[in-house]
Amino acid sequence: MTNKVMPTLDKTEVRLMKGNEALAEAALRAGMQAYFGYPITPQSEVIEYLMAEQPKHKNCVVLQAESEVAAINMVFGASGAGARVMISSSGPGISLMQEGISYMASAQLPCLIVNVQRGGPGLGTIQPSQGDYFQATKGGGHGDYRLIVLAPGSVQEMADFVFEGFRLAEKYRTPALILTDGALGQMMEKVSLPPLGSLPYPDTPWATMGKKPGEKRHIITSLFMQPEEMEEVNMTLQKKYRLIEETEVRYEEFGVDDADVLLVAFGLVARICQKAMQQARARGLKVGLLRPITLFPFPEKRIAELSARVASVLTVEMNAGQMLEDVRLAVEGRCPVHFKGRMGGMIPSPDEVLEAIEAIAEKHNVELQR
Amino acid sequence: MDLPPITNGFELVYQKPQTLTETPMHYCPGCGHGVVHRVLMEVIDEMGLQDRTIGVAPVGCSVFAYEYMNIDVQEAAHGRASAVATGIKRVLPDRVVFSYQGDGDLAAIGTAETIHTVNRGENILMLFINNGVYGMTGGQMAPTTLLGMKTTTSPYGRETSLAGYPLKITELLAQLPGSYYVTRQAAHTAAAVRKLKKAVQLSLQYQLLNKGTCFIEVVSNCPSGWKMTPTESNKWLEANMFPIYPLGDLKTPAQPMN
Structure with missing residues (x-):
């Protein structure tokens, strides 16, 4: 969807x-x-x-x-x-x-x-x-x-x-x-x-283009x-x-219907996550991806809906965890929210993201076996 | 009871131009801003430019200039009036555009914008009111504050080892090839006002001919900031400000510096 x-x-x-x-x-x-x-x-x-x-x-x-x-x-x-x-x-x-x-x-x-x-x-x-x-x-x-x-x-x-x-x-x-x-x-x-x-072009009746005779002046x-x-x-x-x-909320999602782990990533990192998701699925892990297209307004309602269905959310970013805060606000504790980030100009590789996914899946298995 | 108009039996020879609004000005008694507003708006009215003029107001005492000027106005961030004016003039080159700034705005925080606007020869009028003090924030030292002059941030008088020298930015701007007409005027006497009006007229005529940046400094007073009566402040202006900021043209088409 x-x-x-x-x-x-x-x-x-x-x-x-x-x-x-x-x-x-x-x-x-x-x-x-x-x-x-x-x-x-x-x-x-x-x-x-x-x-x-x-x-x-x-x-x-x-x-x-x-x-x-x-x-x-x-x-x-x-x-x-x-x-x-x-x-x-x-x-x-x-x-x-x-x-x-x-x-x-x-x-x-x-x-x-x-x-x-x-x-x-x-x-x-x-x-x-x-x-x-x-x-x-x-x-x-x-x-x-x-x-x-x-x-x-x-x-x-x-x-x-x-x-x-x-x-x-x-x-x-x-x-x-x-x-x-x-x-x-x-x-x-x-x-x-x-x-x-x-x-x-839109009409701009408010713009300062010179006060027309008989009309009120415009002040910006x-x-x-x-x-x-x-x-x-x-x-x-x-x-x-x-x-x-x-x-105006826009987002794009892949494979979320049966996902156990939901990846949330934007921009370039969402493409990296798509690759990691394919690799994870090839190994039998049910992984989905939500890519916010608008960061404001943030797709918080959709993330909230999905967080009620998945076991974990993994947010991946090229920073120390900034969108992570908005994801957590949307999830509201319904499931654990994990983070994988690289900083200072480093780009995470699909393998790194896959490792993070596998670590989460491993944890789920341990929990299920208990 | 209906009173007859006060002009009955008299000839109406002088009145407020319709380019000024009815809003009472908030300026202190004796302040030069009101006179400069009036001169500028009078010229715009007389030249029939009201419908094609856009002004840019500064941050400073004249932050509310748009309350008094019956034309389209944009209120700029502190120091950025000439950048805002550049943006307007570049997309509406057939309009008349002016910026109106004080000394802190134009010659301290906005120095880069001021120099580069003039250096590009933006086809606008830049009006610069220099009273050697930050009026709106309560009388602090400005880049143009005279040596020895006491302000709230130079309480023992401006001293060069701490605060450097009065910045003669108008002399500096006159050196730039982009400036076409650079003049220093005053507004404290009837004779000074007549000369200022002529300078404004020339500047707008040059702008209509796309000649480049016209720059008018008005050396003015600040009775409240200087802690003087209006009369005292005008005497102090002549005795102390004019020797450092002498009145007259710095650059004219007949006598270009470059």
Whole structure:
């Protein structure tokens, strides 16, 4: 069963591309009107690709800013002026953007943010990681806000989720974030692309484009000095996030119907888990996989349902156990939740995951024999 | 009882431009912000630009500039007004865009954005109000605070070994090829206001001709932050601020520096 509700795009062209390039090409085909960025490995191909292709897309501004701080504030201005805007970076750069992202969430401005994660904390490494899960899904900046977070698992999804990210950001007037990693950004795969103009532009009657005679002026602000008013704004935001949780949860699952052990993994790691699951099934172990596609909203209801049927859950991540906390909140103690993680730019191998599965299965057998 | 309009029998020669709202300003008595708001909005009204102008307000005393300006405005994060203005102008190049910032906003936390906005020659007007103090947060030291000047964070007077020197950012910006017109003005006398108005007019005319960044510094007072009466503050402005921040054009199309 899947809950991969995406609008169908009419794909007209197949190309072999790097994940970062596929994402950039998809943004142009999605009618992006402005991109502001700053180089950082492992995502610099995004701005390089856009700069090279820009002459073919005269209606799209591509600007290299002096910093990620300046870039996100340029995104604020352009989005407030009604444009479809994207920005991309990796860990340290995304950290620098957090103030601006919080302002955009509060001012209810749509934009698409891309984090091609690298190993951290600190300057870290340029190798892939999922260490920014907390930052992406729990707010990241100051104040009570959420981002819509999409986690692609292939180069194809690096392209597809650009359309979906813009669509959701504009539908809910909130920033959306694609949380991917350095491996997906750098690896090459076949990708099918829709033609230019596949995503209609929304009406932006709230945008600052010049006060029309006889109409009220438009103000884009995140400043609400009266606490009563600030609470109202917070309630509006929370209502929006609840609506997103009700309507936009996406996930994909494999072999969960008869599973004793349920794997939960997102992005690149879900692909590794698919391989481990095949190997485990070949050895007679009943293993299923749930891949959250939206990390916010999180598929907590589905995980709760499945946790009542399986013996154990195993969460696999390229971090110290971040999504693990959301999985545990969803499971609510119905079954044990195990964790297998690699950190700092290391990628778990299918064999490592298989070992973890076998250890859990062994434990189950011992318990059954008692 | 209906009173006749106060102008009955008189000729109406001066009134509030319709580009200012009816909201009473929150500025302290004697503060220069109200005058600068008025001059800017008067020019936008006279040039018929209300429907195509987008302003960017800062964080500082003029954080609520959008309450008084009857135009579309975006409220930026502290220091980032010129980056926000860049984003607006790049996607709406046929609109008139200005940023409005104080000294802490433009010349401390926003220094990188300020320099790079001008260096790209963004086709906007940057208005910079320099009163040598952080007004909104209660009178702390600014990058433009004069040597020896007492503030709440330089209680014994600004001293170079700890806090460096007053930053003449306008002189610095005039050196950049991206700036087209750079001038330093004031707003504390009728004559100064007339000159300031001319500078705003020129800046917006240049913007309509896509000439590059126009930058106006207004050397102003802060009676509350300086702990002076408005009259005293204007005298202090002339005696102490103007020698360090002399008024006049730093760069004009007739006399480009580069």
